[in-house]
Amino acid sequence: MSEDILVIGAGIAGLNTALALAPHGHRLVLLERDAAPPSSDPDHAFFDWSRRGVGHLRHSHAFLARLRTIIKDHHPALLEQLLAAGCREIRFADMLPDALKAAYAPEPGDQDMAVLTSRRTTLELVMRRYVEQLPGVSVVSDVFVRGLLLEPMEAGQFRVAGVKGEVGGEAHEWRAAVTIDAAGRNSQAFEQLQEAGAAVGEEAEDCGILYYTRHYRRLPDRPEPQSKAPGTGDLAFIKYGLFPGDNGCFSITLAVPEVETGIRQAIVRPEVFDKVCGLLPGLAPWADAENAEPxxxxxxxxxxKSRWRSFVSSEGRATLGFFAVGDSLVRTNPLYGRGCSFAAVEAQILAGVLEQATDPGVRARLYDTRVRDELTVYYDDMRSQDRAAVRRALRARDPDFAPTLQQRLRQSFIDDGVRIAVRSDIHLLRAAMRDFHMIDPPGAWMKRPRHMAKVVGSWARGKKRNAHLYPPPLGPDRRSMLSALGIAEA
Ligand SMILES: Cc1cc2nc3c(=O)[nH]c(=O)nc-3n(C[C@H](O)[C@H](O)[C@H](O)COP(=O)(O)OP(=O)(O)OC[C@H]3O[C@@H](n4cnc5c(N)ncnc54)[C@H](O)[C@@H]3O)c2cc1C
Structure with a gap:
């Protein structure tokens, strides 16, 4: 059934919603507060596209295989356009450690286990241009949505009849059978519904880190550095990631735990940021002024924050004619790179629900249940990893911290068992990467007895016999880093 649908926001979730719903014949209007891209040139978009609605637009972004596969299966032409614009694909074969490269034999599915990466402005620009061409879709820029048009039903229940907002300083209303909130992390729809007395709820928890990103471009004729040290790493007091981008660009993100006040305050200074990169072997050759310019x-x-908002109460009371997609529904720690995949999966689920049911209450409950069935396992896993990271960051600051035997064993099992087994066994690495890419549920691979046997076997071989399997050091310890940066120990 073809319906008129309003979408608040034309960011990642709004665009994915259009990609999922337009092929079903729906007529979609995306209302976006920010201006349209200045042109179709990726550099122009990066330097000049004003996007006050997306504070993280110029932070590193990558699309996991879960999202790339949705694009490839449903909109192959979009994937081609992304690649033509310079977006990169980093495949399973590209990530293999040396020990596994020589004997690698591709298996079905390996080709699709790829990260799609570029400056986010490029990803969004190409997606937006593609969506604007889809039949039945229009993207209206410079529209600030001020609120939902709420019609009270029985106690605690509302129907959303559309939205009110402003265009060029003038008030407007847009009405539709279905309103989708894709306004991102700062969406006000939840607060409006809560204030009106709707049966909504949320749970939220700090991720415990702050993000710092800087972009660079390789100097002309300089090849990409081929470092044996990994481009991503976790030193407890700092985590880092290298994101190869489009058109000779790349970005580096340093994530610093909230408790590391000294590092946080210093790292926003470009010279400190670059110095940190110079001290991390996996990043140093990339950020080196001989090879690249900021x-x-x-x-x-x-x-x-991790945050999950609910628009259906435990008794099944729902906000009718309304769905939240993307960060307005679920926010996750950016470190895992899953937010955009979450949005795409939610949009796919929503398309299926709108096809299957017509009753607004049934639709709301189906959507809520299916999103929970699909994404809760990943959400819970990320939250428990975040809590563990917060604990490790606190311990890293405590010079007197002496781990218990149980803690030492657990850490050794991860460092000397799991990580080494994964680096030395292609089947384990493939299984772990399927988890990373949201193809398999988190941790499922470790629950398989033959995988666990391999991990335990690798751990039992001991550090000496596994010495050749360890990666080069990720970077200095905390004390050396602080001293190199001239930061006094708190
Ligand atoms: C620092 C950082 C790094 C990240 N890195 C990754 C990554 O590598 N991979 C990944 O998958 N995810 C990543 N994420 C998560 C990902 O960016 C988000 O999950 C994703 O942007 C969510 O899309 P969205 O459309 O819900 O929100 P947004 O992309 O923020 O889009 C919201 C849109 O709504 C518009 N809007 C807002 N309010 C209004 C209004 N009142 N009226 C009209 N329009 C409005 C905004 O202008 C914007 O266009 C990262 C997040 C952060 C914070």
């Missing part, structure tokens, strides 16, 4: 300041971002 093309941005250091962007910082705090207020990173």
């Amino acid at each position: 093309i941005s300041k250091v962007f910082g971002m705090g207020d990173l």
Whole structure:
């Protein structure tokens, strides 16, 4: 059944919603507060596209295989356009450690286990241009949505009849059978419903880190550095990631635990950021002034939360004619790179629900249940990893911390068992990467007895016999880093 649908926001979730719903014949209007892209040139978009609605637009982004596969299966032409614009695919074969490269034989599915990466402005620009061409879709820029049009039903229940907002300083209303909130992390729809007395709820928890990103461009004729040290790493007091981008660009993100006040305050300074990169072997050759030039300041971002909002109560009372997709529904720690995949999965689920049911209450409950069935396992897993990271960051600051035997064993099992087994066994690495890419549920691979046997076997072989399997050191310890940066120990 073809319906008129309003979408608040034309960010990642709004665009994915259009990709999922338009092929079903729906007529969609995306209302976006920010201006349209200045042109179709990726550099122009990166330097000049004003996007006050997306504070994290210029932070590193990558799309996991879960999202890339949705694009490839449903909109192969979009994937081609992304690649033509310079977006990169980093495949399973590209990530293999040396020990596994020589004997690698591709298996079905390996080709699709790829990260799609570029400056987010490029990803969004190409997606937006593609969505604007889809039949039945229009994207209206410079529209600030001020609120939902709420019609009270029985106690605690409302129907959303559309939205009210402003265009060029003038008030407008848009009405539709279905309203989708894709306004991102700062969406006000939840607060409006809560204040009106709707049966909504949320759970939220700090991620415990802050994000710092700087963009660079390789100097002409300089090849990409081929370092044996990994481009991503976790030193407890700092986590880092290298994101190869489009058109010779790349970005580096340093994530610093909230408790590391000294590092946080210093790292926003470009010279400190670059110095940190120079001390991390996996990043040093990339950020080296001989190879690359910075093309941005250091962007910082705090207020990173995991947050799940619910628009259906435990008794099944729902907000009717309304669905939240993307960060307005679920926010996750950006470290895992799953937010955009979450949005795409939710949009796919919503398309199926709108096809299957017509009753607004049934639709709301189906959507709520299916999103929970699909995504809760990943959400819970990320939260428990975040809590563990917060604990490790606290311990890293405590010079007197002496781990218990149980803690030492647990850490050794991860460092000397799991990580080494994964680096030495292609089947384990493939299974772990399927987890990373949200193809399999988190941790499922470790529950398989033959996988666990391999991990335990690897651990039992001991550090000496596994010495050749350890990666080069990720970076200095905390004390050396603080001293190199001239930061006094708190
Ligand atoms: C620092 C950082 C790094 C991240 N890195 C990754 C990553 O590598 N991979 C990944 O998958 N995810 C990543 N994420 C998560 C990902 O960016 C989000 O999950 C994703 O942007 C959510 O899309 P969204 O459309 O819900 O929100 P947004 O992308 O924020 O889009 C919301 C849109 O709504 C518009 N809007 C807002 N309010 C209004 C209004 N009142 N009226 C009209 N329009 C409005 C905004 O202008 C914007 O266009 C990262 C997040 C952060 C914070």
